[in-house]
Amino acid sequence: MAGRVFGQPVLRNEDAWLLTGKAEFIDDINLPGMLHAAFYRSDYAHARIKNIDVSAALKRPGVIAVYTAADFSEYWKAGPLQVPPPTAIPDSIFHARTLIPIAKEKVRYSGEPLAVVVAESRYIAEDAFDDIVVDLEPLEAVIDLEKALEPGAPLVHDDLDSNLAAHVIQKHGNWDEAVAQADVVIKKKIVVDRCAGSAIENCGILVDWNDRKREMTIWATTQAPIPYRNSIASRLGLFEDRVQVITPFIGGGFGPKIMNSLPHDVLIPIIAMKLKRPIKWIEDRRENFLSTTSERNQLHYAEIAAKKDGTVLGIKDIFYHNTGAYDPYAMTVPLNTQTHTISNYNIPNYYTEINMVFTNEMVVTPVRGAGRPFGIFVMERMMDFLACELGIDPADIREHNLVNRHQYPVRTGIIGQDFVENVLDSGDFPKALAKVRELIDYDKFVKEEQPRLRSQGKHKGIGIVCFTEGTAVGPYEGARITVGANGKVNVATGISTQGQGHFTVLAQIAAEQLGVEVKDVNVITGDTAQFHWGAGTFASRGATVAGTAVYKAAIKIRSKAISLGSKFLSVPEDQVELKDGRVFVKGEPEKSISLGDIALKANPIRGTFPEGVEPGLEATDYYGPPYGATGAGSVAMIVDVDPETMAVKIERFVITHDAGTLINPMLVEGQIIGGVSMGIGNSFFEKLVYDDNGQLLTASFMDYLLPQATDMPPKIELGHIESPSPLNPLGIKGVGEAGAIPTPACFVQAVENALAECHLQINETPLSPSRLWELVQESMK
Amino acid sequence: MTNLYNIKLIVNGKEYERTVEPRLLLSDFIRHDLGLNGTHVGCEHGICGACTILFDGLAMRSCLMFAVQANGHEIKTVESLGTPNEMHPLQQAFHEKHALQCGYCTPGFLMSLIPFLENQSEPTDDQIREAIDGNICRCTGYQNIIDAVKLAAEKLVVG
Numbered sequence: 001m002a003g004r005v006f007g008q009p010v011l012r013n014e015d016a017w018l019l020t021g022k023a024e025f026i027d028d029i030n031l032p033g034m035l036h037a038a039f040y041r042s043d044y045a046h047a048r049i050k051n052i053d054v055s056a057a058l059k060r061p062g063v064i065a066v067y068t069a070a071d072f073s074e075y076w077k078a079g080p081l082q083v084p085p086p087t088a089i090p091d092s093i094f095h096a097r098t099l100i101p102i103a104k105e106k107v108r109y110s111g112e113p114l115a116v117v118v119a120e121s122r123y124i125a126e127d128a129f130d131d132i133v134v135d136l137e138p139l140e141a142v143i144d145l146e147k148a149l150e151p152g153a154p155l156v157h158d159d160l161d162s163n164l165a166a167h168v169i170q171k172h173g174n175w176d177e178a179v180a181q182a183d184v185v186i187k188k189k190i191v192v193d194r195c196a197g198s199a200i201e202n203c204g205i206l207v208d209w210n211d212r213k214r215e216m217t218i219w220a221t222t223q224a225p226i227p228y229r230n231s232i233a234s235r236l237g238l239f240e241d242r243v244q245v246i247t248p249f250i251g252g253g254f255g256p257k258i259m260n261s262l263p264h265d266v267l268i269p270i271i272a273m274k275l276k277r278p279i280k281w282i283e284d285r286r287e288n289f290l291s292t293t294s295e296r297n298q299l300h301y302a303e304i305a306a307k308k309d310g311t312v313l314g315i316k317d318i319f320y321h322n323t324g325a326y327d328p329y330a331m332t333v334p335l336n337t338q339t340h341t342i343s344n345y346n347i348p349n350y351y352t353e354i355n356m357v358f359t360n361e362m363v364v365t366p367v368r369g370a371g372r373p374f375g376i377f378v379m380e381r382m383m384d385f386l387a388c389e390l391g392i393d394p395a396d397i398r399e400h401n402l403v404n405r406h407q408y409p410v411r412t413g414i415i416g417q418d419f420v421e422n423v424l425d426s427g428d429f430p431k432a433l434a435k436v437r438e439l440i441d442y443d444k445f446v447k448e449e450q451p452r453l454r455s456q457g458k459h460k461g462i463g464i465v466c467f468t469e470g471t472a473v474g475p476y477e478g479a480r481i482t483v484g485a486n487g488k489v490n491v492a493t494g495i496s497t498q499g500q501g502h503f504t505v506l507a508q509i510a511a512e513q514l515g516v517e518v519k520d521v522n523v524i525t526g527d528t529a530q531f532h533w534g535a536g537t538f539a540s541r542g543a544t545v546a547g548t549a550v551y552k553a554a555i556k557i558r559s560k561a562i563s564l565g566s567k568f569l570s571v572p573e574d575q576v577e578l579k580d581g582r583v584f585v586k587g588e589p590e591k592s593i594s595l596g597d598i599a600l601k602a603n604p605i606r607g608t609f610p611e612g613v614e615p616g617l618e619a620t621d622y623y624g625p626p627y628g629a630t631g632a633g634s635v636a637m638i639v640d641v642d643p644e645t646m647a648v649k650i651e652r653f654v655i656t657h658d659a660g661t662l663i664n665p666m667l668v669e670g671q672i673i674g675g676v677s678m679g680i681g682n683s684f685f686e687k688l689v690y691d692d693n694g695q696l697l698t699a700s701f702m703d704y705l706l707p708q709a710t711d712m713p714p715k716i717e718l719g720h721i722e723s724p725s726p727l728n729p730l731g732i733k734g735v736g737e738a739g740a741i742p743t744p745a746c747f748v749q750a751v752e753n754a755l756a757e758c759h760l761q762i763n764e765t766p767l768s769p770s771r772l773w774e775l776v777q778e779s780m781k
Numbered sequence: 782m783t784n785l786y787n788i789k790l791i792v793n794g795k796e797y798e799r800t801v802e803p804r805l806l807l808s809d810f811i812r813h814d815l816g817l818n819g820t821h822v823g824c825e826h827g828i829c830g831a832c833t834i835l836f837d838g839l840a841m842r843s844c845l846m847f848a849v850q851a852n853g854h855e856i857k858t859v860e861s862l863g864t865p866n867e868m869h870p871l872q873q874a875f876h877e878k879h880a881l882q883c884g885y886c887t888p889g890f891l892m893s894l895i896p897f898l899e900n901q902s903e904p905t906d907d908q909i910r911e912a913i914d915g916n917i918c919r920c921t922g923y924q925n926i927i928d929a930v931k932l933a934a935e936k937l938v939v940g
Binding site: 017 | 805813864888891909915918920922
C-alpha cells in the first residue's frame with residue numbers, strides 16, 4: 001500500500017545534523033556551574049564491605065563531595081521492578097531483587113559502585129579515586145549456573161534460600177506422549193554465552209535541579225523517557241510534571257539504555273538536589289562493559305522427539321538463565337526464549353522450564369534480540385541434529401515442519417513477555433524459506449558445487465535457518481500532532497530514538513495523511529514536556545506502536561482540516577480535498593485554504609467558539625495492540641573455513657524478511673543489515689568472558705571484538721516478503737532486532753557443514769577461531 | 782597539580798592559543814575547550830575511531846593524543862566539512878545512501894575517508910573496507926557506507 005510518501009525510500013530528516021557534527025548528544029550539553037561525577041567501582045565481584053574511607057578524597061582540591069551508601073539515608077532503597085513479574089503464568093516463582101543505587105554491606109558484581117565523587121572536572125573526580133581506601137572481604141563468587149543452584153552454594157542474596165531467581169514452567173500438549181509416539185528422541189546440552197549492546201555512545205545523564213522552583217530537568221540517553229521520569233519523580237517524591245526528561249540525539253541503544261534503575265539513574269538526580277548544582281555523568285567504555293547491562297547467557301538441556309519422516313512431535317527444554325546479580329527487568333528475556341523456541345514450526349507438544357539464576361555478574365536485561373536468539377538457536381540446532389540423525393536435508397526438514405500460511409492466527413499456548421498468550425498474527429514462513437533457498441541457490445550448491453569444492457580440498461559450507469521475531473508488543477504509545485500557523489507539522493510521541501529513523505518514518509506516516517512534505521514534519525521524541533504518556537523504544541515496537549498512534553492522530557487531523565476547510569471555503573465537505581498542504585474545492589483549484597490558515601482560524605482570539613470542538617488543528621491518539629505482530633524470515637549463508645587458522649569467511653549471506661507493510665524500505669533494509677552485523681558479531685567475534693572470580697576479562701574493545709568492515713560478507717542480500725499485520729491499520733510490523741536473531745544459528749550450521757569430515761555437532765555460541773580449533777581437536781579424539 | 786602549558790594550533794583554519802594540563806586528551810580539548818562537539822568519543826582507547834580527526838592532513842585518533850602534542854600543528858574536524866544546508870559531497874553521499882543510523886560514529890568515518898578519497902578517485906570495495914577498518918559502526922553493518930564512499934568518489938570527480 002505504498003503511497004505518495006508512505007512506503008517510499010524517503011531520505012532521512014535527521015541526517016544533515018548528524019553528518020555535520022551539529023546534532024546534540026548528551027556530552028555536548030554543558031550548563032553553567034556544572035559539576036562532574038565519577039563512580040568508584042568494586043574490583044571484587046562478591047565481597048563484604050568492611051570499611052570505605054573517603055576522607056582523603058574530600059581534601060583534594062576540586063573535589064566537591066564524595067558519597068557512599070551511608071550518605072543517601074532515606075533515598076537508599078532498592079529500585080523499581082521495571083517489568084512486572086510473570087504472575088500470568090500459573091505456579092511461577094519470582095524473587096524480585098531489584099538494583100540498589102550503591103553497594104551497602106555487600107558487593108554483588110565487579111563494577112558495582114562503592115562511592116561517587118563529584119568534582120570540578122571528570123579528571124579531578126577520577127584522580128580522587130586514588131585517595132579512597134576500601135576494605136573489602138572477598139567472598140566466593142557465584143558464576144556457574146548449575147553449581148549456583150547446588151545446596152551449600154554461596155548466596156548472591158543472603159536473604160534467599162538459594163540463588164534461584166525465578167522458576168517458570170510452560171507447556172502445551174504432552175511431552176511424554178510425544179516421546180511415546182516418537183521414532184527418535186535426541187537430547188543435547190546447548191550453551192549461549194554473553195554479549196554486550198555496545199552502542200558506540202556510552203550512557204550519560206545531566207541533571208539540573210532548580211531549587212527555587214522545585215523542578216528538575218534531566219538530559220539522559222534513555223530509550224524510555226517517560227518511565228525514566230516517573231521512576232525518578234517517584235523516588236524523589238516529586239509530582240511527575242516537576243521532572244522533565246529530554247533525550248538528545250542518542251548514539252545507539254540496542255537495549256541496555258532501557259534501564260532506569262542503574263546507579264547513575266538514581267544517584268545523579270539525588271546528588272543534583274543535594275548540591276543544588278547541575279551534575280553530569282558520562283559513562284566510559286570500561287564502565288559500560290562492567291556495569292551497564294548485557295545479555296545472552298543461558299544453558300539449555302533440550303530434547304526433540306520426531307517421527308522417522310522428520311515430523312517433529314515435541315520439544316522439551318529445561319534451561320538455566322543467568323540474570324546476573326539482580327533482576328530488575330524481571331523475565332522478559334527468558335520468556336522471549338520460551339515463546340520463540342517453537343515459533344516457526346508446528347510443535348504439538350512442548351515443555352519449557354526456566355530456572356533463572358542469580359550470579360555475581362552484571363545484570364542481564366534485553367540486548368537486541370532479547371532472548372529470541374537463544375530460542376531460535378536451540379530450535380534450529382535441534383532441527384539440525386534431527387536432520388543429521390535421520391539423514392534428511394536441513395532445508396527439507398524445516399520446510400516439512402513449518403507453520404503454513406493458512407494457519408494464522410497461530411495460538412502457541414505460551415505466555416510471552418507481554419503477559420498474554422503468544423499468537424503469531426500473520427506471515428508466510430514457507431515462502432520466506434523457499435525464497436532464501438532460491439536466492440542462495442541452495443540445491444545447486446549442495447548437489448553440485450560443494451562436492452566439487454570438497455574434491456579440491458576446500459572447506460565451504462552452507463547453512464539455512466528460519467526465525468520469527470515477536471515485535472511491536474504493548475502496552476501502548478501515543479502521539480499528538482499539531483499543525484502550526486506556518487503550515488508545518490509537529491508530531492510528538494513518548495518514545496525516544498537511537499538511530500532507527502523515527503524522525504523520518506513517523507513523519508512519513510503523518511505527511512501521507514496530511515498531504516504535506518516529509519521535511520515539513522518535525523518529529524519530537526523523548527521530551528516529557530512535549531508528550532508524557534507511553535512506554536518507550538524496545539521490543540522492535542517504536543515505529544509500529546507509536547507509528548500507528550501517529551496514523552490515528554493524523555486521520556483525526558485530516559478529518560478536522562476537511563471539516564474546517566469546507567466551512568471556511570463555504571462548500572460541503574464532500575466538495576473539498578486535501579493535498580499539498582491545502583484544502584481545495586474540487587475542480588476549482590483557485591479556491592483553497594492552507595492548513596496553516598485553518599490552524600490559525602481554528603484558534604480564534606475573539607468572538608464565539610462552538611461547544612464540543614477542540615481548538616487548533618491538533619489531535620492526540622493512542623494505540624495498543626492486543627499482542628505483538630510477528631516478523632519472520634529465513635537466513636542462508638555460505639562460509640569458507642580455513643582449517644589451518646579456523647578463520648571463517650562469510651562468502652554469501654542472504655536473508656528474506658517479512659516486516660509486514662514497509663513504511664520506508666530503505667530504512668527497513670538498514671535495520672536488517674545492521675541487525676545482521678550484530679548477529680555476525682555474536683556468532684564469531686563478541687563474547688563477554690567472566691572468570692571464576694567474576695572478573696570480566698573482556699572490558700575493552702581490544703578484548704571484546706565488534707565486527708569491522710573487513711569482517712562482514714561482501715554483500716548482505718535481502719528478499720522482502722510482505723504479510724501485512726492485521727493488528728494495525730497500516731499493516732506494519734517491527735524489524736529492529738530481526739537480523740541479530742537467526743544469524744548465530746545459521747553460522748554454526750554453515751561452519752559444521754564446511755567441516756563435514758569432522759562430524760562436529762556444535763552446541764554453543766559464540767564461536768571464535770580458537771574455540772573452533774578446540775572443537776575440531778576434540779572431534780578427532 | 783600538574784604544570785600548565787601554552788599551546789598554539791590551527792583548528793579548521795582558525796588559530797587558537799590555550800593553556801592546558803599536559804594530560805588533557807586532544808579529544809577532550811577539541812570537545813570541551815574548543816566546543817567542537819562534532820568529534821565524538823566512543824571508547825577512549827583507540828579502537829572505535831569515533832574521535833578521528835585530521836592531524837596535519839592525516840587521519841588520527843584524537844583520544845590517543847594529548848592536546849600538548851598538537852602544539853604547532855593543524856587540525857581539522859567534521860565541522861570543517863559542510864553545513865546542514867550545504868553538505869560536503871561525502872556527507873551528501875552518506876545521506877543519499879543511508880550510510881548512518883544513530884550517527885555517533887559518523888564524524889569519525891568522514892574524517893578517515895577525507896584523506897582516503899583524496900588519494901583514491903575510483904576506490905574498490907576492498908580498498909574502502911580497509912580504509913574504514915579502524916572505524917566501528919554498530920548500526921549499519923558498513924554496507925551502505927561502502928556504497929556511499931563509491932558515490933562520494935563519483936561526486937568528487939564530477940566536482
